[in-house]
Each structure stands twice: as C-alpha cells, then as structure tokens.
Amino acid sequence: MIQHVLCYEHHSQMRLSRVLLKIGEKSWQIAAYVCEKSACVVRYNHSRGYFITTQDGSPMEGDTVPRISCPQDSQLMYLTEVRPQQRNYRLWRCPGCNMSRTNEQLSRASQA
Ligand SMILES: [Zn+2]
Numbered sequence: 475m476i477q478h479v480l481c482y483e484h485h486s487q488m489r490l491s492r493v494l495l496k497i498g499e500k501s502w503q504i505a506a507y508v509c510e511k512s513a514c515v516v517r518y519n520h521s522r523g524y525f526i527t528t529q530d531g532s533p534m535e536g537d538t539v540p541r542i543s544c545p546q547d548s549q550l551m552y553l554t555e556v557r558p559q560q561r562n563y564r565l566w567r568c569p570g571c572n573m574s575r576t577n578e579q580l581s582r583a584s585q586a
C-alpha cells in the first residue's frame with residue numbers, strides 16, 4: 475500500500491497518474507506517481523522506484539535519483555516525510571512491507 479509519495483527534489487506530494495515509458499522501439503503507458511510541478515520529470519512506482527524520463531518517455535540515468543532498497547524485501551522505497559526544521563531528515567517507506575527508515579539510520583556511519 476503506497477501512501478503519500480513525495481518528490482525527492484521538490485518535497486511536494488506526488489499523485490498517481492499514467493506516464494509514457496519508452497524502451498528501445500517500444501513505448502507504453504505505465505501507472506506511476508508524478509510530481510505536481512509541471513516541469514518536473516521525477517516519477518515513482520513500486521517496480522522501478524524513482525525514475526526520470528525525457529519528453530518522449532525514455533528513462534534517463536541520473537546520479538541524483540535515490541535508490542533506497544528495503545532491507546527486508548529489497549523493494550525500492552519512497553520518500554514519505556521531510557521536516558522543514560530538520561534539513562537533513564528524510565523518512566523512507568517500503569511499498570511492499572510498509573517498513574520505514576530515516577536517512578539517519580541509512581547513513582549513521584557516514585555522518586560528518
Ligand atoms: Zn518534483
């Protein structure tokens with residue numbers, strides 16, 4: 475059960491829509507969450523995690539796309555909560571088992 479998916483760039487709530495995905499010669503519509511900012515190309519769905527596409531629907535590689543996988547079932551987690559007063563706080567949730575973890579748990583070892 476996916477609830478309250480946030481765009482990792484804008485921290486705005488994403489809504490379920492259909493987007494064009496083009497791989498090689500084939501293109502088709504898939505269900506995915508899209509950002510409310512019209513120019514934003516960030517998408518999320520449970521099978522691909524966060525991804526970005528070009529105008530024609532081709533997936534783009536992006537260094538900034540977060541790929542946080544769930545330690546229990548390896549599904550790609552989505553950002554569900556940020557706190558304006560805690561600049562580095564991120565809460566990620568798994569679409570499969572609903573487990574959540576903060577970025578502090580993720581990178582405790584690499585905290586400066
Ligand atoms: Zn966005």
Ligand SMILES: [Zn+2]
Pocket residue numbers: 544545546547548549568569570571572573
């Ligand atoms: Zn999980």
